[in-house]
Amino acid sequence: MAVPMKFLAEELETMKQSGLYGTIRTLEGPQGAWVVIGGKKYLNLCSNNYLGLCNDPRVVSKVKDYVDRYGVGPGAVRTIAGTMTPHIELEKKLAAFKGAEAAIVLQSGFCANLAVIPTLASSADDLIFSDSLNHASIIDACRLSKAKVVRYEHSDMADLEKKLQENEAPGGKKLLITDGVFSMDGDVAKLPAIVRLCERHNVIVAVDDAHGEGVLGKGGRGIVDHFDLHGKVDVEIGTMSKAFGVMGGMVAGSAILVDYLRQKARTNLFSSALTIPDVAANLAAVEILQESDDLVNRLWHNGDTLKRDLKAAGFDTGNSETPITPVIIGEAQAAKDFSAKLFERGVFATAIVFPTVPRGTARIRAMVSAAHKDSDLQFAVEQFVAVGREMGIIR
Numbered sequence: 001m002a003v004p005m006k007f008l009a010e011e012l013e014t015m016k017q018s019g020l021y022g023t024i025r026t027l028e029g030p031q032g033a034w035v036v037i038g039g040k041k042y043l044n045l046c047s048n049n050y051l052g053l054c055n056d057p058r059v060v061s062k063v064k065d066y067v068d069r070y071g072v073g074p075g076a077v078r079t080i081a082g083t084m085t086p087h088i089e090l091e092k093k094l095a096a097f098k099g100a101e102a103a104i105v106l107q108s109g110f111c112a113n114l115a116v117i118p119t120l121a122s123s124a125d126d127l128i129f130s131d132s133l134n135h136a137s138i139i140d141a142c143r144l145s146k147a148k149v150v151r152y153e154h155s156d157m158a159d160l161e162k163k164l165q166e167n168e169a170p171g172g173k174k175l176l177i178t179d180g181v182f183s184m185d186g187d188v189a190k191l192p193a194i195v196r197l198c199e200r201h202n203v204i205v206a207v208d209d210a211h212g213e214g215v216l217g218k219g220g221r222g223i224v225d226h227f228d229l230h231g232k233v234d235v236e237i238g239t240m241s242k243a244f245g246v247m248g249g250m251v252a253g254s255a256i257l258v259d260y261l262r263q264k265a266r267t268n269l270f271s272s273a274l275t276i277p278d279v280a281a282n283l284a285a286v287e288i289l290q291e292s293d294d295l296v297n298r299l300w301h302n303g304d305t306l307k308r309d310l311k312a313a314g315f316d317t318g319n320s321e322t323p324i325t326p327v328i329i330g331e332a333q334a335a336k337d338f339s340a341k342l343f344e345r346g347v348f349a350t351a352i353v354f355p356t357v358p359r360g361t362a363r364i365r366a367m368v369s370a371a372h373k374d375s376d377l378q379f380a381v382e383q384f385v386a387v388g389r390e391m392g393i394i395r
């Protein structure tokens with residue numbers, strides 16, 4: 001390889017030696033409770049397909065219908081020629097579902113954070129208060145803003161209050177951004193306290209509800225509904241690539257906020273619109289959620305069952321308050337070995353290591369979905385227990 005490119009191979013080798021090089025598996029069939037990898041079936045415990053909608057026949061048939069009527073590609077960014085009837089239909093449905101005045105759809109949750117954060121906090125006088133465990137897309141969006149970023153300790157309201165007081169001096173705009181559900185631990189942001197503090201200090205509140213959408217609140221309406229904070233959270237950011245089982249991001253809030261983002265957000269202005277298959281599938285997902293909360297209830301039942309049984313077996317499942325079930329192992333290599341042994345036993349659950357989680361807290365993050373049966377969960381627990389004993393992690 002050319003000399004200037006040599007660092008690539010060197011860094012990859014370092015990653016391999018420290019257990020940070022990830023194995024990327026290929027699914028040979030649909031995303032579901034069980035998946036096919038290398039021609040074999042595995043119990044799937046690591047997708048974000050919370051409600052099992054990735055392959056739902058109602059979703060698939062809506063996609064076929066819309067593709068027949070509208071084709072596939074939007075052909076442009078939203079602001080030039082890429083806004084089509086289905087985009088508007090989806091935005092109206094999402095706003096109604098979330099109980100917000102309006103919503104805008106973006107290409108992904110990542111793009112939604114890029115749409116909100118640098119757009120609302122854009123100048124060097126502005127301040128962003130950010131939870132120390134916020135998602136990478138929030139961190140990158142903060143980097144794209146010229147604002148000063150003030151990190152507060154994870155969910156530590158005393159530290160947040162201190163940081164708000166230290167930065168009391170009037171300057172530019174102030175924005176607080178937090179994950180709603182912290183994706184690697186499954187704990188929920190203390191949103192009522194955050195809202196109270198931000199009201200007192202005149203700070204805009206934005207929550208990224210990627211793992212709360214379709215999971216928390218009435219019928220999966222999200223964290224704002226969960227805490228009954230309608231009208232008190234200025235910006236709700238969400239993704240449709242998790243519980244909705246598709247792809248796409250959204251921002252819900254006031255009509256003025258959405259109008260502003262449509263005109264100013266760079267991911268809306270300079271990246272093409274979401275495709276018709278995505279939009280149609282998302283429409284079907286919202287309709288399913290609006291009709292019934294069965295899937296959401298089933299998801300919670302499954303999450304509670306798995307957590308209870310793994311904890312009873314002696315595993316450290318952290319402080320999750322949601323169906324996300326972390327099984328903390330410690331060192332990256334041990335977590336990788338654990339995952340490999342589970343895989344040999346027919347369970348697909350990837351290890352999550354640094355930089356996704358802090359060093360020393362590598363884990364298997366078990367993700368259940370509404371599509372899992374009780375017998376699937378029982379099978380999972382049996383394999384976790386067998387590997388845990390073999391590796392001396394539990395007795």
Ligand SMILES: *Cc1c(COP(=O)(O)O)cnc(C)c1O
Nearest residue numbers: 108109110135137183210239241
């Ligand atoms: C997954 C996730 C995202 C990214 O969503 P995509 O739609 O996959 O781009 C953003 N924020 C948080 C908190 C997430 O967990």
